[in-house]
Every structure is written in C-alpha cells, then in structure tokens.
Amino acid sequence: MSGADLRSARGASSTAAGAARIASVASDVARGRARRGRRRRAVIGLLAAAVLVVFVLTLMVGRTFYGPGEVLGVVLGQDVPGASFTVGRLRLPRAVLAIAAGLCFGLGGVTFQTMLRNPLASPDIIGISSGASAAAAFAIVTLSLDDAQVSAFAIAAGLAVAVLVYLLSKKGGVAGTRLVLVGIGVAAMLDSLTAYVLSGAAQWDLQEALRWLTGSLNGTSWPQVVPVLVALVVLTPVLLSRSRDLSVTQLGDDTASALGVRVDRTRLVVILAAVGLISFATAACGPIAFVAFLSGPIAARIIGPHGSLLVPSALVGALLVLVADVVGQFALGTRFPVGVVTGVLGAPYLIYLIVRTNRAGGSL
Amino acid sequence: MTVTTTSGAASDVAAVRRPRRLRAAWLLALLGVLVVVMVLSLTIGSRSVSIDDVLAALGGATDGFDRASVAKRIPRTLLAVAAGAALAVAGAVMQGVTRNPLADPGILGVTTGASLAVVTGLAFFGLSAATSIVWVAIVGAAATALFVYTVGSLGRGGATPLKLALAGAATSAALASFITAVALPRGDISANIRSWQIGGVGGGTFSSLGQVLPFLAVGLVVCLLSAKALNSLALGDELAAGLGERVAVVRGLSALGAVVLCGAATAVTGPIGFVGLVVPHACRLLTGVDHRWLLPFSAVGGAVLLTAADVVGRVVARPAEIDVGIVTALIGAPFFIWIVRRAKLRAL
Numbered sequence: 001m002s003g004a005d006l007r008s009a010r011g012a013s014s015t016a017a018g019a020a021r022i023a024s025v026a027s028d029v030a031r032g033r034a035r036r037g038r039r040r041r042a043v044i045g046l047l048a049a050a051v052l053v054v055f056v057l058t059l060m061v062g063r064t065f066y067g068p069g070e071v072l073g074v075v076l077g078q079d080v081p082g083a084s085f086t087v088g089r090l091r092l093p094r095a096v097l098a099i100a101a102g103l104c105f106g107l108g109g110v111t112f113q114t115m116l117r118n119p120l121a122s123p124d125i126i127g128i129s130s131g132a133s134a135a136a137a138f139a140i141v142t143l144s145l146d147d148a149q150v151s152a153f154a155i156a157a158g159l160a161v162a163v164l165v166y167l168l169s170k171k172g173g174v175a176g177t178r179l180v181l182v183g184i185g186v187a188a189m190l191d192s193l194t195a196y197v198l199s200g201a202a203q204w205d206l207q208e209a210l211r212w213l214t215g216s217l218n219g220t221s222w223p224q225v226v227p228v229l230v231a232l233v234v235l236t237p238v239l240l241s242r243s244r245d246l247s248v249t250q251l252g253d254d255t256a257s258a259l260g261v262r263v264d265r266t267r268l269v270v271i272l273a274a275v276g277l278i279s280f281a282t283a284a285c286g287p288i289a290f291v292a293f294l295s296g297p298i299a300a301r302i303i304g305p306h307g308s309l310l311v312p313s314a315l316v317g318a319l320l321v322l323v324a325d326v327v328g329q330f331a332l333g334t335r336f337p338v339g340v341v342t343g344v345l346g347a348p349y350l351i352y353l354i355v356r357t358n359r360a361g362g363s364l
Numbered sequence: 365m366t367v368t369t370t371s372g373a374a375s376d377v378a379a380v381r382r383p384r385r386l387r388a389a390w391l392l393a394l395l396g397v398l399v400v401v402m403v404l405s406l407t408i409g410s411r412s413v414s415i416d417d418v419l420a421a422l423g424g425a426t427d428g429f430d431r432a433s434v435a436k437r438i439p440r441t442l443l444a445v446a447a448g449a450a451l452a453v454a455g456a457v458m459q460g461v462t463r464n465p466l467a468d469p470g471i472l473g474v475t476t477g478a479s480l481a482v483v484t485g486l487a488f489f490g491l492s493a494a495t496s497i498v499w500v501a502i503v504g505a506a507a508t509a510l511f512v513y514t515v516g517s518l519g520r521g522g523a524t525p526l527k528l529a530l531a532g533a534a535t536s537a538a539l540a541s542f543i544t545a546v547a548l549p550r551g552d553i554s555a556n557i558r559s560w561q562i563g564g565v566g567g568g569t570f571s572s573l574g575q576v577l578p579f580l581a582v583g584l585v586v587c588l589l590s591a592k593a594l595n596s597l598a599l600g601d602e603l604a605a606g607l608g609e610r611v612a613v614v615r616g617l618s619a620l621g622a623v624v625l626c627g628a629a630t631a632v633t634g635p636i637g638f639v640g641l642v643v644p645h646a647c648r649l650l651t652g653v654d655h656r657w658l659l660p661f662s663a664v665g666g667a668v669l670l671t672a673a674d675v676v677g678r679v680v681a682r683p684a685e686i687d688v689g690i691v692t693a694l695i696g697a698p699f700f701i702w703i704v705r706r707a708k709l710r711a712l
Contacts, residue, residue: 120530168701177526181466181704184533188637189697192690195562199686214544289541334549344545347538351515354530358519 036306043303047315051099054322058095059087061330094220097285098325098338099318100228101217102295104281106317107239109292110299110309111274114246115267118176119353122293123158123278126183129287130190131161132279136286137197137212151227151283158279161186162271215288215339217325224284231280235273236314242270243308288324289339290346291317297353387657390650394664398445401671405441406434409678443568444674444688445667447633448643450580450625451475452666453659455640456647457587457622460594460655461615462513464525465645465703469505469626470637470696471529473536477508478630479560480539480546487550495575498631502579505627508535509619563636564687565674572632579628584663586621591655594618598653636689638696639666645703669695 059071070083074092109122123129135157139150165186169179191213198209210216245266249256253263278292298320299313321338324345328336406418413421413430421434451469458467458474469475481504485491491500516531517523543560559567593614596604601611626640647661670688673695677686 125533168705178704181526181529182701184529185697185701185704188693188700192562192693192697196681196686196690196694199681199684199690210544214541289537332549336545336548340541340544340548343537343541347534347541350534351531351538354527354534355515355518358515358527 036304040303040307040312044312044315047302047312047319051315051318051322054319054326055095055099058098058322058326059091062086062091089221093222093225094217094325095322097220097225097228098217098321100225100232101281101285101288102291102318102321103232103236103314104228104277104317105288105291105321106295106299106314107236107310108274108278108281109294109317110296110313111239111246111270112292113296114250114309115270116176116179117250118180119293119297120180121176121183122296123274124287124290124292125187126165126180127187127190128158128161128165128275128278129282129292130187130194132158132282133212133287134190134194134197136283137194141197141208147223147227147283151231151280154283155276155279158275158282159272161190162275210337210339211286213286213339214337214343215282215286216337217285217321218335218337220285228280228284231277235276238269238273239277239310242266242273243310246270246310247308286339288321289343290350291320291342294320294342294346294349297349387651391657391661391664394661394668398664398668398671401668401675402441402445405444405671405675406437408675409433409437439570439573440565440568440674441671443573443632444565444671446573446577446580447565447629447636448639448666448668448670449663450583450629450666451636451639452643452662452669453584453587454622454626454629455666456644456655456658456662457590457594457618457625458640459644460597461619461622462523462528463598464523464528466525466529466641466700468638468641468696469622469630470536470635470639471641471700472509472512472532473539474505474509474512474623474626475563475630475635475637476536476539476543477511478502478505478627479635480504480543481507482631483543483546483560487546498576498579498628501631502624502627505630506620506623508539509623511535559634559687561634562687563630563634563689565633565670566685566687568632576628576632579624583621583624583628587618587625588659590614590618590621591659594655595653598655634687634689636670636692638692638700639670641703642692642696642699643669645699 056068056071059075060066060068064082064086066083066087070080071087073080074083074087080087105124109124112126112128113119113122132154136150136154139145139153145153165179165183168186169182194212195209198212211218245256245261248259248261249263249266251259256263281288295313295317296309299309299316302316303309303312320342324341325338328338328341403418406422407413407415411430411433413434417428417430418434421431422438425431426435454474455468458469458472459465461467478501481500482491482497485497485500491497512528512531512535513523515535516528519527540561547560593604593609596607596609597611597614599607604614605611630636643665644658644662647658647665651657651661670692673691674688677688677691680686
C-alpha cells in the first residue's frame with residue numbers, strides 16, 4: 001500500500017469517526033429534547049390533574065358534604081335538592097372564579113417577568129394590580145357601577161399604571177431595578193388611594209376593604225365570574241400565540257429582530273393582553289396577594305428552564321388560589337380571605353428569593 | 365459616644381460654607397411654621413372654632429361645644445408633633461446608618477413590625493398596660509430592623525439601596541398579612557384592625573402621650589448625641605474608624621435610638637410611612653449633610669409635616685376624616701419615586 005492510500009484511508013476513518021461522533025451528539029440532543037418534552041408534558045398534565053382534583057373536592061366538601069354524583073348532577077344542570085343551592089350558587093362560582101383568577105394572575109405575572117427578565121417585575125409588585133384594585137374599589141364604592149363597567153375601569157387603570165411606571169422609570173433606557181423601585185412607590189401610593197376610597201364609604205366594611213387590599217373570593221356570584229372567563233377566552237390565545245416571540249425577545253432586542261421578531265409590536269400586544277388579564281381578575285376578586293409574583297418562579301422550579309412557562313405558571317396560579325382559598329375557609333378556625341393566606345405564604349417566599357439571589361450575587 | 369476633634373474639623377469646613385447664623389434663622393423660621401400649623405390643627409376640623417375659643421380651651425375651659433372639641437384636639441396635635449418628630453429623626457438616622465437615601469421606618473418595614481408585635485401581644489398575651497405595649501412595639505421594631513438589614517446586606521456590595529428597599533417592602537408585605545391573619549379572628553381587635561394597618565393620630569390622649577414621651581425623649585437624646593459620629597460614618601467605615609470612631613458601636617447605638625423612636629411612635633399611632641423619607645431629604649436642602657443640624661431640623665420638619673398632613677386629612681373628606689398615614693403615603697410615594705429617578709443607575 002502506498003503512502004497516499006494510507007493517508008486517504010486514515011482520513012476516511014477519521015471523518016467517519018467524526019460523523020459518528022456528531023451523529024451521537026445529535027441523537028443525544030434529540031433524546032434530551034424528547035426527554036425534557038416528555039417531562040414537561042407530564043408536569044403540565046399533573047398540574048392540570050391537581051387543579052381538577054382540588055376543584056372537585058372544593059365542590060364536594062364544605063359545611064355539608066355532597067357526593068360526586070350530586071355534584072356532577074348540579075354541574076350538568078340537574079335540580080338536586082339542597083345541593084343545587086349550596087353547590088350551584090355558592091361553591092361553583094367561587095371555585096370557578098378561583099381557577100379563572102389564578103389562571104389570569106399566573107399568565108399575566110409570568111408574562112411580565114419573562115418580558116422584563118426580572119422575577120420582581122411582576123404586576124402585583126410594580127403596582128399594576130394595585131391600580132386596577134384602586135379603580136375597581138372607586139367604581140364600586142363611590143360610583144356604584146355594575147360589573148362590566150367596573151372591569152372597564154380596572155383595565156383602564158391597569159394600563160394607565162403600566163404606562164406611568166414605564167415612563168417614570170425610563171431615563172436613558174429602562175433599568176430593571178429602577179422600574180421595580182418606581183413600581184413599589186407607585187404601588188404604595190395606589191394602596192393608600194384604595195384605603196382613602198374605602199374610608200370615604202359610609203362605613204368601613206372590613207370584608208369589603210380586605211377584598212380590595214389583599215383579595216378575597218367571599219360572596220362570589222356568577223355576574224362577577226363572567227367577565228373574567230371572557231377575558232381568559234379572548235386573551236389567552238393572544239398570549240400563547242406570542243409565546244415563542246416572547247422567549248426570543250429574552251435574548252435581547254437586537255438578536256430578536258435579527259431572528260425576525262417584530263419586537264415593539266410583540267411587546268405591545270403582550271403587555272395589553274397581560275394587563276387585561278390581571279385587571280379583569282382584579283376587578284372580580286381584588287389583587288390576590290403575590291399569586292402573579294409566585295406562579296412563574298414556582299413553575300420554573302418544577303419544570304426547569306425548558307420551553308415557555310406560560311401554561312405551567314397559569315396552572316400553578318390556579319392551584320395556588322384554589323388551595324389557598326380552601327385553607328383560608330376551613331383550615332384555620334376563622335374564615336380568612338384568600339389574599340391573607342397567599343400573602344402569609346407568598347411574602348416569605350419573596351424574602352427567600354431575595355436572600356437567595358443576594359447570596360448568589362446575581363441581579364434579580 | 366466618642367467625640368472626636370477630627371470629625372469636628374471636617375464638619376467645621378461644611379459650617380463655613382453654610383453660615384451658622386443662617387441655619388439658626390432657618391430653624392427658627394421652621395419653628396414658626398410649626399406654631400402656625402399647630403394653631404391650624406387646633407382650629408380646623410369638622411367644626412371650625414374661633415381663636416377666642418381656642419385660647420379659652422388652651423386655658424383649660426371645656427364648657428361649650430367649640431371649646432370641648434378644641435380640648436380634644438390638643439392631645440391629638442401634640443401627638444402629631446411628637447410622632448412626626450420621632451419618625452423624621454428616625455428616618456434621618458437610618459439614612460445615615462445604612463448610608464442609603466431610601467431608608468425610612470415605613471419603607472424598611474420597621475413600623476409594620478412594631479405594629480405586628482403590638483397586635484400579637486394584644487391577641488395572644490393579653491397585653492393591656494400602655495407601657496408594655498410600647499416595650500413590645502420597640503422590640504418588634506428592633507427585630508424587624510435587624511432582619512431587614514441582614515437580608516438586605518447579604519451578598520456582594522453589602523446593603524445597597526435596592527436590596528434594602530426590596531427586603532423592606534417584602535418584609536412589610538409579609539408582616540401586613542400577618543397582622544390581618546392575627547387580628548381577624550379576634551372581634552375585639554379586628555374592630556380596630558385598621559388603626560394597626562394605617563397609622564393615624566386621631567386616638568391621641570394625654571395619657572397615651574404621657575406613656576410614650578419618656579421613650580421618645582430617650583430615643584431623641586441618643587440620636588442627637590450620635591449626630592457627630594454619623595457625620596464620620598458618612599465618609600465610609602474605614603475612614604470613620606481611622607477618625608477614631610468605633611464604627612460598630614456607633615452604628616448599633618444610633619440604630620437603637622432610631623428604633624426606639626419609631627417603635628414608641630408606632631405604639632400609639634400605628635404605622636405611618638414616608639415621613640422619615642421626605643423630611644430629612646427636604647431638610648438637607650436647607651442645612652446640608654451635617655447631622656448635628658440635620659437631626660434638629662428633621663425633628664421640627666417632621667412635626668410640621670405630620671401635623672399639616674393631619675389637618676389636610678381632616679379637611680379634604682369632611683365630615684369624614686382620612687387617617688394621616690394615607691396622606692403621608694400620598695405625599696411621600698411620589699417623593700420616593702423622585703429620589704429613585706434622580707439616583708444614578710450605578711447607585712441603585
């Protein structure tokens with residue numbers, strides 16, 4: 001065998017080895033992707049199942065117990081003595097609003113956190129929920145408007161606050177930390193406006209006050225629930241259809257536009273949709289404390305950094321509100337509004353998050 | 365407190381820039397404003413009263429509706445003056461100790477902590493004596509201050525304004541939820557739950573005032589004595605140590621003074637935010653950064669602000685009243701935003 005043949009043979013074998021290596025890496029990647037996809041689907045399925053189970057349980061269990069058959073009958077619209085009122089009028093709207101509001105808060109919250117690349121930039125920390133809540137309280141207590149008008153008021157205020165916070169923190173580019181701090185200030189002001197509106201009411205009604213300051217599902221009726229459901233049906237597809245663009249904008253504006261994402265338009269649509277979800281939910285049950293803030297990080301913890309967080313964090317939000325409402329109603333002797341429970345659970349998590357990121361030395 | 369001549373020299377330079385006489389004149393003018401505001405606070409309310417009746421009521425007369433209502437406004441006004449001074453001085457000292465422009469007893473959650481301690485004491489430990497309420501409030505304030513400072517100073521860069529403000533906001537949100545959770549099951553407390561969430565001076569009486577005044581006096585003296593050392597701290601820990609200050613001692617003592625001030629004030633008024641933020645910043649415009657002048661200025665300025673805010677709260681929603689805590693938040697939050705906007709990006 002001549003030297004040239006040897007060389008070419010060696011070259012061929014090394015190319016073959018390289019190709020094999022590339023193929024094996026590619027198959028590893030594909031396998032990993034498939035594994036993560038499976039895991040992701042499994043987690044989402046589990047979360048949805050958990051929401052469903054807790055939902056059915058809250059319909060069955062209460063001061064009086066109703067079997068699954070009776071509950072199913074009521075849900076299907078049959079007339080079941082006793083259960084029709086307790087389950088149909090009291091428990092069902094409450095549980096449905098819990099899920100719907102949880103989905104709204106989870107979706108809206110994680111959208112803001114993703115878009116601004118900062119877990120602290122969730123709508124309940126930067127004042128958007130407080131704005132919607134102050135407007136809703138004003139519309140109900142001072143102007144005595146009906147539910148649809150209250151929702152309109154809340155969404156207008158939510159958008160106005162979003163614009164205000166953005167403009168106030170825009171100074172040679174919006175810095176994440178400045179936005180969060182400005183938002184905290186705006187939230188403080190709006191919360192005291194809410195307190196002012198409520199103190200102008202004929203008498204200080206504690207339950208009503210707690211609804212607008214921390215969020216509550218007490219006394220939920222169908223007319224409150226409908227606008228939230230409509231908002232979910234209309235706005236969720238908008239957000240989900242933009243979820244890929246949203247992930248790409250995380251790479252930075254320039255990279256995103258190079259990859260064909262129209263950054264400004266994506267951002268505008270996404271903000272409108274997220275603020276809409278948050279405001280509609282807030283107009284119905286108040287700014288349930290920390291659900292918007294918590295859902296995203298919890299979902300990320302469960303599912304890992306793969307793919308969009310929108311759906312998982314919406315489910316986490318629904319689960320949080322449902323479970324917190326059950327705990328607030330039955331676990332503690334006194335009936336606590338759901339916002340007090342999520343506040344007591346959520347604020348320590350916020351502190352933990354701050355401690356953890358401070359330790360790691362990274363920016364939040 | 366260590367008194368050093370070197371730090372005195374540093375602040376003498378500042379004194380040359382701002383003549384002492386001018387500052388004294390400003391302080392007198394501010395005191396004049398305080399007197400005017402106090403008179404307004406006595407005359408204006410849901411019922412306006414003539415000056416004659418005010419004077420008669422100050423002389424001790426309680427006959428007639430006008431004079432009786434003025435007699436009720438006297439302790440309220442005095443409480444506003446005392447609490448305003450206490451909160452503003454506490455804020456100025458906290459800003460000095462943490463070297464953080466956003467420090468304020470309300471923003472750092474210290475007043476909420478005091479409030480939660482009082483509510484817990486009332487609900488679970490059958491507290492009733494006013495003095496023990498003050499003690500409990502001070503302990504709650506101290507624990508919260510320590511906690512927030514620890515959380516806020518973890519990690520790289522120490523206690524940056526952002527980390528402190530966030531830790532404070534988070535802690536205060538958590539504590540507010542706990543206040544509701546503790547108070548709600550107890551009908552007797554939840555009737556007054558509002559006064560433990562939003563501060564007001566409407567409940568001031570001479571007896572409650574008498575119980576906190578000793579605490580306020582002690583706190584004020586401790587803070588004023590540490591003014592000179594705070595000037596050295598402003599140069600940074602290493603330089604302050606070089607100037608002969610025992611940094612940890614100074615920091616601990618002056619923080620303790622501030623905590624006593626806002627804890628005692630909160631025990632009577634409930635949590636009032638932003639006074640300790642707004643007043644020291646406004647006073648710095650008049651006096652500069654010398655704490656020996658800043659602290660007295662803040663005391664008078666805080667008294668003016670809280671008394672005026674209370675008058676505004678009585679006027680705008682007649683015949684109802686707005687708690688002064690709402691008014692101060694409405695004034696103070698835009699101010700907070702202004703400071704955040706003004707601060708350089710790197711400083712945040």
